[in-house]
Amino acid sequence: MLFLQVSRFYIIGLINTAIDFGIFNxxxxxxxxxxxxxxxxxxxxxxxxxxxxxYICNGRWTFNQLSLQPYQISRFTCASLMGMLINSLIVWxxxxxxxxxIILWLNLSKAAAAVVSSTWNFLAYKYWVFSPTCTSTARxxxxxxxxxxxxxxxxxxxxxxxxxxxxxAWLSFxxxxxxxxxxxxKSASRSDHPEQxxxxxxxxxxxxxxxxxxxxxxxxxxxxxPGRLQQLLEGMPAAKPWEIIIVDDGxxxxxxxxxxxxxxxxxxxxxxxxxxxxxxGAAVRTGxxxxxxxxxLFVDADESFSPRHIQACINELQQGEDIVIACRSTDxxxxxxxxxxxxxxxxxxxxxxxxxxxxxxxxxSQCGLKGFHYQAAxxxxxxQKLKGFAFDVEILSLARALNYRIxxxxxxxxxxxxxxxxxxxxxLEMIADVIRLKSWMLCGRYQLPTSQYRLHPLLLxxxxxxxxxxxxxxxxxxxxxxxxxxxxxxxxxxxYQGQAYPLHNVAHDIGALxxxxxxxxxxxxxxxxxxxxxxxxxxxxxTVVLIxxxxxxxxxxxxxxxxxxxxxxxxxxCLVTHMAWSNCTTPFFFCLALFTLLKxxxxxxxxFFILSFFLWGLTLQTHSSALIYLLAAIAYTAGKSFRxxxxxxxRHYLWAFTALxxxxxxxxxxxxLSKGGSFLWLKTKGYALEQNPGWASYFTNLQAMIIDxxxxxxxxxxxxxxxxxxxxxxxxxxxxxxxxxxAVLSWRQKKTLPIYMIVSALLIMPWLNSRFxxxxxxxxxxxxxxxxxxxxxxxxVRIGQYLGQxxxxxxxxxxxxxxxxxxxALLQLLPFYQYCHEIQxxxxxxxxxxxxIGDLQKHASPSTLVLVDPDLxxxxxxxxxxxxxxxxxxxxxxxxxxxxxxxDNRYSIPCFTSPGKMYLICSEKNLQPVRExxxxxxxxxxxxxxxxxxxxxxxxxxxxxxxAAYTSWNSKKGGSSSLFD
Numbered sequence: 018m019l020f021l022q023v024s025r026f027y028i029i030g031l032i033n034t035a036i037d038f039g040i041f042n043x044x045x046x047x048x049x050x051x052x053x054x055x056x057x058x059x060x061x062x063x064x065x066x067x068x069x070x071x072y073i074c075n076g077r078w079t080f081n082q083l084s085l086q087p088y089q090i091s092r093f094t095c096a097s098l099m100g101m102l103i104n105s106l107i108v109w110x111x112x113x114x115x116x117x118x119i120i121l122w123l124n125l126s127k128a129a130a131a132v133v134s135s136t137w138n139f140l141a142y143k144y145w146v147f148s149p150t151c152t153s154t155a156r157x158x159x160x161x162x163x164x165x166x167x168x169x170x171x172x173x174x175x176x177x178x179x180x181x182x183x184x185x186a187w188l189s190f191x192x193x194x195x196x197x198x199x200x201x202x203k204s205a206s207r208s209d210h211p212e213q214x215x216x217x218x219x220x221x222x223x224x225x226x227x228x229x230x231x232x233x234x235x236x237x238x239x240x241x242x243p244g245r246l247q248q249l250l251e252g253m254p255a256a257k258p259w260e261i262i263i264v265d266d267g268x269x270x271x272x273x274x275x276x277x278x279x280x281x282x283x284x285x286x287x288x289x290x291x292x293x294x295x296x297x298g299a300a301v302r303t304g305x306x307x308x309x310x311x312x313x314l315f316v317d318a319d320e321s322f323s324p325r326h327i328q329a330c331i332n333e334l335q336q337g338e339d340i341v342i343a344c345r346s347t348d349x350x351x352x353x354x355x356x357x358x359x360x361x362x363x364x365x366x367x368x369x370x371x372x373x374x375x376x377x378x379x380x381x382s383q384c385g386l387k388g389f390h391y392q393a394a395x396x397x398x399x400x401q402k403l404k405g406f407a408f409d410v411e412i413l414s415l416a417r418a419l420n421y422r423i424x425x426x427x428x429x430x431x432x433x434x435x436x437x438x439x440x441x442x443x444x445l446e447m448i449a450d451v452i453r454l455k456s457w458m459l460c461g462r463y464q465l466p467t468s469q470y471r472l473h474p475l476l477l478x479x480x481x482x483x484x485x486x487x488x489x490x491x492x493x494x495x496x497x498x499x500x501x502x503x504x505x506x507x508x509x510x511x512x513y514q515g516q517a518y519p520l521h522n523v524a525h526d527i528g529a530l531x532x533x534x535x536x537x538x539x540x541x542x543x544x545x546x547x548x549x550x551x552x553x554x555x556x557x558x559x560t561v562v563l564i565x566x567x568x569x570x571x572x573x574x575x576x577x578x579x580x581x582x583x584x585x586x587x588x589x590x591c592l593v594t595h596m597a598w599s600n601c602t603t604p605f606f607f608c609l610a611l612f613t614l615l616k617x618x619x620x621x622x623x624x625f626f627i628l629s630f631f632l633w634g635l636t637l638q639t640h641s642s643a644l645i646y647l648l649a650a651i652a653y654t655a656g657k658s659f660r661x662x663x664x665x666x667x668r669h670y671l672w673a674f675t676a677l678x679x680x681x682x683x684x685x686x687x688x689x690l691s692k693g694g695s696f697l698w699l700k701t702k703g704y705a706l707e708q709n710p711g712w713a714s715y716f717t718n719l720q721a722m723i724i725d726x727x728x729x730x731x732x733x734x735x736x737x738x739x740x741x742x743x744x745x746x747x748x749x750x751x752x753x754x755x756x757x758x759x760a761v762l763s764w765r766q767k768k769t770l771p772i773y774m775i776v777s778a779l780l781i782m783p784w785l786n787s788r789f790x791x792x793x794x795x796x797x798x799x800x801x802x803x804x805x806x807x808x809x810x811x812x813x814v815r816i817g818q819y820l821g822q823x824x825x826x827x828x829x830x831x832x833x834x835x836x837x838x839x840x841x842a843l844l845q846l847l848p849f850y851q852y853c854h855e856i857q858x859x860x861x862x863x864x865x866x867x868x869x870i871g872d873l874q875k876h877a878s879p880s881t882l883v884l885v886d887p888d889l890x891x892x893x894x895x896x897x898x899x900x901x902x903x904x905x906x907x908x909x910x911x912x913x914x915x916x917x918x919x920x921d922n923r924y925s926i927p928c929f930t931s932p933g934k935m936y937l938i939c940s941e942k943n944l945q946p947v948r949e950x951x952x953x954x955x956x957x958x959x960x961x962x963x964x965x966x967x968x969x970x971x972x973x974x975x976x977x978x979x980x981a982a983y984t985s986w987n988s989k990k991g992g993s994s995s996l997f998d
Contacts (some may be wrong), residue, residue: 025079026139032074032480033067034131039483040066041127042490060108060127061101068097074476075142096141104134222309224391229259229331230310234300236266238318239275245318246279246286252324257331262287264304267294298401298408305389305398313394317385321430330388330426339393339421342379342413343386343428363444369624370448374455375414377620380425382410393421400463406443407450414458418465478562485558485585488846492853493550493595495863499895502597506549507898509535513544520687522599525698528638528684531599544902546870549597556605557594561585563608564803570615571768572811580810582842584803588849589729593796600640600796607636607646607800614650615770618662623669626654630673634680641695642782642797647677649777653770707787718783722798727752729802730809732845734852752809759808762815771804813838865974866895870903872976873936883907884937889974896938910937935979944975 040063045056072093111126231249235242246261253259263286265273273290280286289303301315312334316322326343333341364383371382387409389397396419403411416423457463459475504523511517512529513536519529538548564584568577584590594601610632617625633650636643653659654670678685688695699706707714720740727733727743731752737743744750760772778801786797873883885896887909900907 026075026135026142029071029074029079029476030131030135032476033071035480035484035487036070037063037067037131038127039487042487045490057105057109060105064101064104068101070476071097071138080142092146093142096138096146099141100134100138103137104130106130107133222307224311225258225309226311227258228310228312229257230305230308230313231259231261231327232301232304232308232313232315233261233263233318234266234297234304234315235263235268235272235276235318236294236297236300237268237270237272239268239271241319242272242275243279245320248320249324249327250283254328260285260287260308260310262289262304262308264300265290266297266300267292269294296404296408297406298411299404301408302398302401302404305394308394311391312388313391314386314388322386322428326386326426326428329428330386333424333426334388334390338424339390340413340416341388341424341426342381343384344381344425345384345428345430367444367447371410371451372622372624374451375410375458376417377622379413379423382413384428386428387412397421400465402457402462403450403454405446405450407447407454410451411454414454415463415465418458418463478565481565481581481585482558482562485561486554488585488843489554489557489591489594491850493554494547494867496595496853497592498863499866499893500596502549503893503895503898505532505599506535506597506902508532509549510539510544510898510902512536513539520683521695524599525687526641526695527599528681530635530638531602535597544904546867546899546902550595553594553597553601556602557590560590560594560605560608560803563605563612564807567608567612567615568807568810570612570619571763571770571807572766572814575814576807576810579813579838579842580807582839583730583806583810583845586842586845587729587802587806588732588734588845588852589802590799591846591849593799598796599638600642603636603639603643603796604799604803606632606639607643608803610636610650611770611774614654618659621663621665623665623672626663626665626669627672627676631676631680634677637681638684640797641699642786643800645777645781646774646800648781649773652777653773658767707783707785710784714787715783718787719779722779722783722786726798726801726805727756729798730756730805732848734848752805755809755812756805758816759810759812762811763808768811771807774804775801775808863895866891866899869896869938869974869976870899873900873905874903876934876936876978877903877905878934879904880934881905882935884935884979885909886937886939886943888942889938889940890972891974910943937977937979939975939977941973941975 041060044059044062076093107130108126111129233242233245238245242263249261261283263276263280265276265288267290273288276286276288276290280288287307289307291303305313305315312331314327314330316327322343330341330343367383368381372379376382383406393416397412397415400415401408401411413423501523508517508519508523508529509532512519512532519532521527522529522532535549535552538552539545542548561581561584565577565581568580590604594604610629613625613629613632616622617629629650633643633647637647654663654673684695691697707718724740724743727749731746731748733743733746733749735746737745744753760775763769763772778798782797873881877883883900883905885900885907889896897907
């Protein structure tokens, strides 16, 4: 048991480490070159979030505490604070030793701190916080007194250990810790507390075989209830024993007196009532837990459901079904006869939400007729917590979790007037309850037999996302240098300022979706130089999660994890998403569309089929090359096998086409206005498009594309003269063979969607694109790379399964093989990190630009004016846009080129004035003439290696502090005046 607990603890520890490192690196990247004090605060926040996750997971999963006691929270906090103090002190010491704050050394310090603090935490949790001797007494006391069945009351049991004082607990902890240190590595001891399942402690009436119990919740039903009772008494068969239990839910009219009158006349009617009103869910629960029938049903108080419907539900229960729910028909475009359009839309919208969050495949969760076998009713309603109208969703979700069979019974209904349900407030309350229910299901609040494992998959996915984000944050803003992305960011800034509302991107063949998303981020978080690339990094990490779900739907969980880690560590995917270009988000939208399409196919959900084509339209917004993948998706969905598996009708295809048009409407409108503006613009893109298409150019481009594809998936960064030379590289050849074998296996299993994508790209793209330069073209073919990774992963898993069966490898070999694949996947990052480290301080200007902006922010204010020397020679001139994003006013100094001289050989130089401080960013070349004019005080200077095609050596840039209002250069040289603000 000790080994199992240690294993679980370290699995949770890996999840905590991913959260810890992810938050640590995220905040480290946002705070440029933080001080030691800021590092301490950043680390404390990261560890705190990991600590919250640790309490929930270790308590419920590692140490099998189905119900956590209040005193455990304080003990956990004390133990974890000590661990956090140990962790933070080690990181702080590392930051003092490595004063340069190099990211790698800081993370090494963080790793050492994690090892030491996790060892402390395990011992403290096991022998003090979640110790069986500390919890068994409280648990036994809690189980000794049964709760009231109808209105459960909290148990007020005291804890002997708490009453005995903290001194005894600490001495007990220290003694157990001493014994543990001697024996934990000698032998594994068994736990004294077995896993316990939640049991129903309520004193319930015994079941009467064959009896039918019908529950009617009633709230202010004085008008409709008599007719309903008369209908039931006349229509229900007399040959079967049955009872009617009417629960008055705190009515304020004559409902209770009417029920009592009917109960006096008919012995089969029972009355239950309480005050105040609690909700339909509370009323149904009260009635069902009071019922003694073998078959228990509840039905609404109106006459929507006839005795014929109720009898059909009973027949299904008598045939062995656990749960039977009525499902309103939608054959005529309405769920019920005389149903209003608003009520229909409201119901369908809520049902889509329920299917998305909790109950996929349940067509109607809110229908007012449901039947249960006695055992299912007892177990489900004893766990019920919601009292409102969303209780149906809760009961069905619990039934799914406990593996009860749910039978849907189609019914034709007529909408009845007189309902007391509020048309606006009630749906909002139900949505809030559904969100609350989802969180409870995830957090194990219902204490289901498998609830201790509920958080495990979700936290693994969250950790996968955090780990993917963490490995993408180093050098995010330094490598590669700012190129055309600044133009896209500037357009987003104009949208944010309300200066432009474009239909297309800077490139006319790309939609403006990316720009509007960045503008939205600026609106929420404020404009800043770090947000655009951080957004693409987040989409990149989300793509890793999406490829997991895609792989799981296509090939299974094992392939999903292998694919996720291969993409997580893929250097080209990291590098591509290190830029804020629109097409750097194409992989994210591509995977999102691919996943929804697979979900629609597997679950035969028309709504997801329509949504997938809407997402394909958004993918096309990010780059025009996505048209190839859209055509592949259309060909796949038009195929006979897809149509047979999905059973979608022509109406569904038309709705999907409409969704596609809606998602791409802005670009369609732009091309109609400009008479094909996107195509006209593409003609000017001669540097990328093939100018002489033909078979010769196709095969040349195809070879280059295959090389880029295989180099990307195999992390082969060294160049070779031709395709055959690359096959001398083992990883390159292995990647090729795995893709081929994966494609063959997928074809045999009829999992052909990735093959459609790859083949479509290989057939179409070489005809159009001629610029297959490594890394540059990777942006266009990244969806192909993702599909290739899926095939490689499937091939690796199948090979592993074959070897395991042939050589009868033990089950212990599976985690070893998984660890080896994870290690190989992460090793892909080493050449990528080495590449980033080598070039970050050479000809790339980002580090220099960010340093300048960071130093200016320390001194700048809203009234500050920054003068920029136009001869700085920083590649792609990033400073103006970066200054603008940070809200800093700037102006350019006049050029020193002779062409700007006047006829009398004097400079035409304006006068710069500012109400606040003025700063000057100056190159070494112009330092002397600037000092003659300004006599500024030098604040900072920067030197950087320069390795441009026509220049080499070092460049030097300085920041000078100037007076608040200054007359430029020298009054003797003359010039005109102008105000820059």
